[in-house]
Amino acid sequence: MNVPDDLLYTETHEWIRREGDNIRVGITDHAQSELTDVVYVELPRMDREANAKEAVAVVESVKAASDIYAPVKGKVIEVNKALEADPGLINREPYGQGWIFALKIDNADDLKQLKDAAAYGQQIAG
Amino acid sequence: MVSFAGWLMPVQYTSIVEEHQAVRRNVGMFDISHMGQLSVEGGRAREWLNTMLTNNIEKLEVGTGQYTFLLNERGGIIDDLIVYRIGDEKFLLVVNASRTDEDFTWLDRHDANDIGLTNRSGEFGGVAIQGPRVVDLFRALDVDLPPRNHIVDLTIERMPVSIARTGYTGEDGVEMFFRAEDAAKFWNLVLQKGEPFGIKPCGLGARDTLRLEMCYPLNGSDLSPERNPIEAGLGVFVDLAKPNFIGRDFLLRTKENGPREKLVSFRMEEKGPPPRPHYAVFGHGERIGEVTSGTLSPSLNWGIGLAYIDAPRAKVGAKIGIEIRGQKFPAVIEKKPLYKKT
Numbered sequence: 001m002n003v004p005d006d007l008l009y010t011e012t013h014e015w016i017r018r019e020g021d022n023i024r025v026g027i028t029d030h031a032q033s034e035l036t037d038v039v040y041v042e043l044p045r046m047d048r049e050a051n052a053k054e055a056v057a058v059v060e061s062v063k064a065a066s067d068i069y070a071p072v073k074g075k076v077i078e079v080n081k082a083l084e085a086d087p088g089l090i091n092r093e094p095y096g097q098g099w100i101f102a103l104k105i106d107n108a109d110d111l112k113q114l115k116d117a118a119a120y121g122q123q124i125a126g
Numbered sequence: 127m128v129s130f131a132g133w134l135m136p137v138q139y140t141s142i143v144e145e146h147q148a149v150r151r152n153v154g155m156f157d158i159s160h161m162g163q164l165s166v167e168g169g170r171a172r173e174w175l176n177t178m179l180t181n182n183i184e185k186l187e188v189g190t191g192q193y194t195f196l197l198n199e200r201g202g203i204i205d206d207l208i209v210y211r212i213g214d215e216k217f218l219l220v221v222n223a224s225r226t227d228e229d230f231t232w233l234d235r236h237d238a239n240d241i242g243l244t245n246r247s248g249e250f251g252g253v254a255i256q257g258p259r260v261v262d263l264f265r266a267l268d269v270d271l272p273p274r275n276h277i278v279d280l281t282i283e284r285m286p287v288s289i290a291r292t293g294y295t296g297e298d299g300v301e302m303f304f305r306a307e308d309a310a311k312f313w314n315l316v317l318q319k320g321e322p323f324g325i326k327p328c329g330l331g332a333r334d335t336l337r338l339e340m341c342y343p344l345n346g347s348d349l350s351p352e353r354n355p356i357e358a359g360l361g362v363f364v365d366l367a368k369p370n371f372i373g374r375d376f377l378l379r380t381k382e383n384g385p386r387e388k389l390v391s392f393r394m395e396e397k398g399p400p401p402r403p404h405y406a407v408f409g410h411g412e413r414i415g416e417v418t419s420g421t422l423s424p425s426l427n428w429g430i431g432l433a434y435i436d437a438p439r440a441k442v443g444a445k446i447g448i449e450i451r452g453q454k455f456p457a458v459i460e461k462k463p464l465y466k467k468t
Contacts, residue, residue, distance in 0.1 A: 036141040039422040040399045042451070058451070060399055062142045062422050063331045 001124060002029040004095055008111060009120035010071050012053075015095060016114060019102070023111070024078075025071060026099040027059060027090060030124045035061040038090045043079040044101050050074060052110065057100055059090065072110035074103030128330070131223035133160040136329040145332035146424040149295050152324035153257035155316055156333055158301060159309060162226030162247040164219040164233065168240050171215040178233060178372060179209060180355060182365040186211040190276050191290055193363050195355050196221075196229055197373030201380060202351035203358070205229050206343065208292060210277045218277075218288075220301070222345045236372070251309030255316065256299030256336075259323040264300075266319045271300060285312055294333065296340035296465060335421050338430060339465035341391045347403055348389060348418045348432050357385035357434070359462070387415060388440035391464050394429035394448065395456040401431040401448050408447040408454055409439045417448065423464065429457075430464050 003009075008016040013031035017024040032038065042058040050056045050070035057068040079101045083089055090098040105111070115123065127134050135157070138145060148154040166175055176183045181194035191210035195203055205225040210218040221229050230245045237243055255263065264271050269289070272278045277290040285308045293299035304312050317325060334344070343349050343358055355364050356377055366378060394401065401420030406413050415435030423430045435446070442461050447454035 036138055037143045037424075042399065058399070060422075062335060062400075062424065063137055065399070065402060 001033070001121075002095070003117045003121045003124075005117045007095070008071070008114040008116065009123075010069065010114060011123065012069050014069060014071050016071050016111070017099075018111065021108070022077060022102050022104050023071065023074070024099050024102045025068075026094055027068065028120070028124075029094045031066075032091050032094045032098070035059065035063070035066060036091065037062045038087045041080075041083040041087045041090065041100065043081070043083065044076045046076055046079060048076045050076065050103070052113075059087075059100075068100060070103060071114060072103070072105055073107070074105040076101055077104045078102035130330065131160060131226075133223060135160065137331040138329040139327045142329070142331035142335060143424045145326050145328040146335050148324060148326035149257045149297055149328060149332065149336055150425055151258070152326075153255060153259040153263055153299075153320060154326050154328040154332065155313070155320070156254040156256070156328050157313070158252040158254050159250070159306070160223035161252055162219075162221040162223055162229070162245070163250055163303065164221060164226070164230060165217070165242070165244045165246050166219065166233075167213070167216040167242045169215060171217060171241055172211075174237075174241050175209070175217055176368060177370050178236060180364040180371060180373070180377075181209075182368055183209065183211070183217075188213060189272075189278065191220075191292065192275065195360075195363060195373075196232065197354070197371075197377075198232075198351055199372060199376070201354035201356075201373040201376035203345070203349045203353055203355065204232055204351060206345055206349055206360075208290070210290065212277065220290075220303075224346060249306060250303040251306045251312070252301065252303040253313065253316065254293055254295075254299060254301045254333075255320075256293045256295040256297045258298060259325075260297075260299045263316070263320050263323050263325065266322075267316075282312070283315060287312070294340075294342055295336040296342075296463065296467070297336075334419075335424055338419050338421055338432070339423050339425055339463065341432060341462035341464060343389070343432070344419060353389075353434070354380055354385070356380045357387055357437075358389045385437055387434045388437045389418070389432055389434050390440045390459045391432055391462045392430070392446060392448075392457045392459050393423075393426070393464060395445075395458055398429065398455050399450050400429040401450070401457070406449040407433045407435050408449060409435070409444070414439050414446070425465050431457075
């Protein structure tokens with residue numbers, strides 16, 4: 001399973017890419033392979049404020065609907081509109097074109113709560 | 127893997143959609159070892175069983191099976207099952223995994239003394255092999271399949287098997303049972319012989335999307351002790367002309383007065399989130415029912431589902447709304463089955 005070293009992770013299988021004061025968020029390769037066949041993505045509302053671990057988006061596979069959580073407190077500044085037409089991007093490119101939203105974060109220190117690749121790798125191995 | 131009636135079962139081996147398409151286009155194999163088998167035999171087995179089940183066993187010839195219901199006194203569905211007549215007074219009931227113990231207890235409680243009732247679920251492994259290439263696959267195994275709804279006992283590579291021409295997918299296929307100790311060997315043999323025909327192992331996820339496209343009900347979702355076969359639209363498997371079976375009086379009244387709710391099949395009218403169980407159904411602004419099964423249909427590429435709704439609103443062509451996370455999405459009631467083979 002692909003767990004890139006340069007990303008941070010949550011227990012709930014989101015990945016986080018730091019981009020200055022902002023973060024970009026998607027779901028991990030492990031998560032997409034468990035869900036398979038993503039058929040619908042409900043994107044967060046632009047400019048919404050979210051607390052850490054608050055559900056902001058929904059990824060639906062054939063089998064089930066899964067909530068996607070804000071990894072840390074922040075404001076939604078970008079959503080991936082391409083997923084509306086092609087939700088399968090999440091399966092094909094979970095760390096690339098399949099990103100879901102970007103947050104302007106309140107406090108960069110919050111990111112210290114997240115897992116690094118080694119810790120997340122251990123989580124999904126166990 | 128998920129826990130299902132005490133069994134660890136795969137939702138998918140690779141992808142629900144790929145497995146679904148394998149069954150619609152080629153052939154797929156499902157592990158159904160979890161399903162229960164109850165045998166019923168004895169001098170008056172046929173007569174007695176006919177008072178326990180809704181369909182008419184007198185119409186069954188030896189070597190054939192029929193879909194039927196086990197009801198409680200209020201006409202509620204304890205289980206839906208297939209009963210096979212395997213001898214003059216010898217029957218095999220293939221029942222839902224999660225209901226096996228309950229079925230056994232119920233039958234045992236109503237048992238006349240001269241009926242031999244045995245729970246044989248632990249003895250058997252089972253697979254469903256489904257799809258248009260199933261006949262080719264069995265030819266490669268040197269087996270001629272029995273006609274639809276017939277069951278035969280034979281031997282494949284020294285393994286005794288029972289093969290029934292039936293299924294839960296809308297495709298041609300079989301459900302078959304063998305000794306539990308032969309299960310792994312049989313599974314691997316079929317995968318190997320099926321390779322030229324594009325066989326795929328299929329999980330619970332594809333089993334659900336395939337049956338839902340056909341509007342076959344799922345016990346525990348669409349059927350329950352609070353629902354009866356008339357409101358589920360399955361009255362054809364109930365013979366009210368039989369003088370006596372458990373639940374008959376209640377069903378007669380339901381039929382006379384008409385059911386309060388009916389199970390309908392529907393399709394979403396927009397590309398959007400798929401319907402899911404327990405979503406509310408609206409008609410002209412009021413709540414008229416609840417979704418019991420829903421998914422995105424891999425064959426149709428539309429959201430589809432089954433819902434119980436107020437009987438007067440249950441009309442093919444009627445527009446309904448499905449409430450998904452607080453927002454109503456348009457859908458239309460359609461004829462069953464939702465998927466028709468072209």
